Amino acid sequence: MTTADRRYHHPVSFTWWARKPSYLLFVLRELSSVFVAWFVVYLLLLVAAVSSGNESYQGFLEWSSHPLMIALNVIAFAFVLLHAVTWFGLAPKAIVLRLGSWRVPPNLILAAHYGAWLVISVAVAWVILR
Amino acid sequence: MAAWHNVVIIGGGGAGLRAAIAIAEANPKLNVAIVSKVYPMRSHTVSAEGGAAAVAGRDDADDSFDEHAYDTVSGSDWLCDQDAVEAFVVEARRELLQLEHWGCPWSRRPDGRIAVRAFGGMKKKRTWFAADKTGFHLLHTLFQTALSYSDIVRYDEWFVTKLLVHDGRVRGVVAVELATGATETIVADAVIVCTGGCGRVFPFTTNANIKTGDGMALAYQAGAPLKDMEFVQYHPTGLPFTGILITEAARAEGGWLLNKDGYRYLQDYDLGSPTDQPTMRSMELGPRDRLSQAFVHEMEKGRTIEHEAGHVVHLDLRHLGKELIDSRLPFVRELCASYQNIDPVSELVPVRPVVHYMMGGIHTDINGATPLTGLYAAGEVACVSINGANRLGSNSLPELLVFGARAGKAAAEFVSDVPGAATGPVLAQGRDEERRLHRELAGRHGSGGERLADIRTEMQDAMEAGAGIYRDEASLIKAIDKVAELKERFARAAIDDTSRTFNTELIAMLELSGMLDVAECIVASALRREESRGAHQRTDFPGRNDEKYLAHSLIRRTPAGESRVDYLPVTITRWPPGERVYGR
Amino acid sequence: MSETDDKHAVPDMPDTTGTITMEVARFRPDRESEPSWDSYDVPLRKEWAVLDGLNHIKDQLDGTLSYRWSCRMGICGSCGMTVNGEPKLTCSTFLTDYAPGPVRVEPLANFPVIRDLVVDIEDFMAKLPTVKPWLVSGDEEPAEDSEYRQTPAEMDDYRRYSMCINCMLCYSACPVYALDPDFIGPAAIALAQRYNLDSRDEGNEDRRDVLASAEGVWACTFVGECSVACPKDVDPAGAIQRYKLTAATQAVKDLLLPRGAR
């Protein structure tokens, strides 16, 4: 019945993610994972430095205040924030909480995440800066 | 080699899908196909808003089948067949419950039982609803349920151009596949026509683009009679300009109709007196024919509002409050916002009568069988009739379920009992039709003829002018002449598109050809009925005449190509003709 | 091409406030091997949707333009096209929102084009039945003459996902569908969830194999554009996210509990 396939298939361009701002944001969000991984590396370097004595710790502090290092970490921080914000925004979509017959409204779930984020951040800062 | 099926159903709307499921359940061995010019879930049933009527739960002692039947009979101005109505009210309930078991998200009462709302012309609350997207949910439930019957074959986006008749029996169809332009003969032992109505014959209608009356034209061309074609329903509340429907449910939930002085004018037309809470069968809950007629009188008295798209009155929902509107009429709010740029929560909605539904259609018996052997019909395209001279709102959805199922069962029985016949002559006819279609495609191109759209527009305007809410002999004769002229001009009309692939202009041409036939049937039947009844109001014959016209009109095509109108008495079982009383 | 012929002016309509140019993607497979653009001037009226502009072109200027439409009230789902780069229902997207123009109308992205603005959606039609979007009834089916009880709150659980009109805008917006044509896709998954979350349904297990496969929810990387594009507020992205959690929980249960215990 079908004559030869004469349908037109639009090729997907290699830069499809640049076509719309929303796609770009999506790709940036996905790339945030690279900076998450970078943080793990950075953290392990810190731990290794601290555990091998004050001298190497000071070395680490010096290395970390190199302008390039700071620039990298500022970028990483921006990405990690992007990750956190988009992540919390997504949570109420996956989670449907029910207390009795009451369905916890999505906004409340969102607010709870931000609340927890604040508490945890303050606690961590307190432990470190105490 | 041509395709073959035991039963071919034309149309994948509510009626067609219900029929297909009925056949699959009645006899799983049968080979059923649905041929539809749009994907089933695009069918016009999807647009129905308000609800579906049936006596509700067992525990609702205050309603009864008899009352539903009486409302339907009096609503029809006694032109329906009462045996059909009696069967209908009982099965409507079963069908709506069946739909519930298939997952239809009917709106509920707090305790989990199905909720019902009031509707025009109904004495009791018995209209089941799924917010105000009843048809949408009903159609998708049927479509999705039909998917579970994997044996039902579908020809999606195939357009049927002809019924094949041999030896006085329908033996199949010819259809065009839109995507490829391929023409195919599909042989069948029985055909069920479920192609819906023909609102597009008129200029201003709630009906979708696909509602071009194809099935009526196909049956008429094949020699089957069309019944009660003069009865065209105007719905009183369409949005000006687009004709988009504001459902009757808006009035059932308590909306008012106001003229330009803010006055609930229906009280002047023997429809009762205004009350704050809606009263059944009264005022805004009167039947559609009477409400649309009242609008015309208001307009003549100069009490309507002049709107850029013609005269309107106002539908007032403001007093219902946001909460009720959002829970019960969300789609109304959505439509008003998109298409009229107003919010019914705080603003008046301009509305005017709009062509909505065909009471008439292919003549069938109580099982959906037409006089032509092997041909069945159900849904809006058919006329059983339970609607008579005026359909009550929310009776159509249950009708297409009840009679879709009945037609399916009847066709299944028919094909199981009757042996198939030789296909040679049928295929030959199919080849003739294929050649005709190729000629149409090639022959009309570049002939310098008229545009289809112009002929279509003139036909629609002629129908509105000649066969609108009020008609008389002179207006009808004018319309008849105009349609005859347009038919001649159509023969010479041109098309731009000669492509085989998805040629929507070819389809529009085939549709227009059918619409001209249907238009002719409407005006010819209307001219012959010299009385006023329900939606058929003749200013030259203002009264109802039971002596002469308590009968269905049957219009058929004579072998010479002329049309002929006959009458068939209505069936009366328990409710002798009486006065239609509303609001008293 | 432009409107030159006065005879074709549409009668009895309010004055035009000017015209707007519509740039329409054309693809005529019997004549060309890839799409091209045609441009038409149509009246700019405040009530006109993009679809009305297309109808004007077809009726008065060029009968060869092909596209789908039916209900013109945003419920049948047939008129989805790409308007100025975004997937839209053309019957409820208005020309004035794009004034002074031009308005670019293309077929929905991510689908093969059959002709002009008509795309091939057979892929979705074939996938839909695989998620069993119908009510699978359990042992507790009610008697023939009564209904399942379902409270309004229970209905709220799935109501949103039952609003899908199969318009395919979400597929057109989803980059994953573009890249991985095997992905079952947003609407089909939302429809499966529509039944999964219905208190009357017992089909969760039957739908699981397909939903929880690599081509099911796991292919979705939560771009979220499907929910942005959806004209009926179905939120397919949410439906998918929710099912990921359900499927993951199930998988852990399966791992912890011995076979028969489920």
Place this chain on the structure above:
Amino acid sequence: MTTKRSPEPFAWLLFSSGGMAAAMLIPVLLLLFGIVFPLGWLSAPSHDRLAAVLTHPVTLLVLFGLCVLALFHWAHRFRYTLYDGLQLRKAAPVIAVLCYGGAAVGSVIAAFVLIRAL
């Protein structure tokens, strides 16, 4: 239909937990150690204090969890970014092995570094 159930749910669970842990913990840690201390906005804790905090078994456990989950979060997301962004779906198995393998190796290294700090 008997589609074989995929290991995806487990990868996704790791990804999700990692995403949550990363969202909750990394911003504050990165802000302090990557920006605030190096820029001298606040003075960095002394070696003794930090060593005391870091070598505490609870801290090490938390950090180990964070590292493993964050790495698998990366592995999962990055894998799909390669599929989609660079249209490398054909190389799916290789990419999956590289990403999750990388995360696993990273986790072992993390364990090593952290245990050494004990």
